[in-house]
Amino acid sequence: DGGITQSPKYLFRKEGQNVTLSCEQNLNHDAMYWYRQDPGQGLRLIYYSQIVNDFQKGDIAEGYSVSREKKESFPLTVTSAQKNPTAFYLCATSVSVSYEQYFGPGTRLTVT
Amino acid sequence: KNQVEQSPQSLIILEGKNCTLQCNYTVSPFSNLRWYKQDTGRGPVSLTIMTFSENTKSNGRYTATLDADTKQSSLHITASQLSDSASYICVVKGNYGQNFVFGPGTRLSVLP
Numbered sequence: 180d181g182g183i184t185q186s187p188k189y190l191f192r193k194e195g196q197n198v199t200l201s202c203e204q205n206l207n208h209d210a211m212y213w214y215r216q217d218p219g220q221g222l223r224l225i226y227y228s229q230i231v232n233d234f235q236k237g238d239i240a241e242g243y244s245v246s247r248e249k250k251e252s253f254p255l256t257v258t259s260a261q262k263n264p265t266a267f268y269l270c271a272t273s274v275s276v277s278y279e280q281y282f283g284p285g286t287r288l289t290v291t
Numbered sequence: 292k293n294q295v296e297q298s299p300q301s302l303i304i305l306e307g308k309n310c311t312l313q314c315n316y317t318v319s320p321f322s323n324l325r326w327y328k329q330d331t332g333r334g335p336v337s338l339t340i341m342t343f344s345e346n347t348k349s350n351g352r353y354t355a356t357l358d359a360d361t362k363q364s365s366l367h368i369t370a371s372q373l374s375d376s377a378s379y380i381c382v383v384k385g386n387y388g389q390n391f392v393f394g395p396g397t398r399l400s401v402l403p
Contacts, residue, residue: 183334214393221295221380221393222335269334277384279325280391282334 182206183283185270190288192264200255200286202270211253212271212280215239222269228253229276257288264290293318295383295394303400308371312397314364314381318390326355326366327380329396335380338366371401 184203192198202211210229214222224237228247242261247253257264267287271280295316304310316324323342327335339348339355341364347356352369368375381394 185334219300219395221395223393224391267332271334277322279337279340282327282336284334285332287332 183270183272183281185268185283185286188284188286190286192288192290194290195259196290197256197258198264198288198290200257200268200270200288202253202255202283203251204253204270204272204283205251206272206281207250208272208274208281209250210273210276210278211247212273213237213243213245213253213255214269214271216267216269216285225255225268227276257290264288293383293385293390293392295381295392297379297381297394297397299397300395301398301400303402304371306371306373306401306403309367309369310371310399312366312368312379312381312399314366314383314394316362316364316381316383316392316394318362318383318385318392320386321359321362322384322386324355324357324364325382325384326353326364327382329378329380331377338379368399371399373401373403375399376401 186201212227213225226245228234244256270283273280298313325340326338329335341357354367378396380396
């Protein structure tokens, strides 16, 4: 995990509420990513950012939003438009887009 | 469609035994293939990364092989330990842009 912090580890929200997941890194990596992991499925890319103030949609961006105002931070907001938000969310970083990714410890979000 | 398949879905072995996990992919053109280990509730940690020209790579008791012609990779674990109990994820990167394709993982349980 080293150098990538995700908080909190567990998060509970009521349906209809927006919630923001934190991801901070001190690895000085340019690229940051958000993935969603569901049981029995591979990680699916939500959003990624190659540089500050720039980000791109991944395969399942609907119902999510991100910002990249600082190199160290890439928060993910799960909006009420996301139909099945309960999942394990993983943040990752890499030196640049083509290089090896390092993953944070993850946040488990439960929406009831 | 770019896909990564892994088999078996789950595996139970006794401590000290060897095992082999399989990964088949259709990602093309191919850049590299990585194996990650993911402990329950944690982020994935990289074990090996292999490029097109590499056939085998070792990391301690973990040995990965790659056959780029048949688009197959395997991860062999020697003399398994209880701490090897985890999910093992195969990830293939294509040549264009941010194109990591994750397999669903193999869940390995090592019993005493």
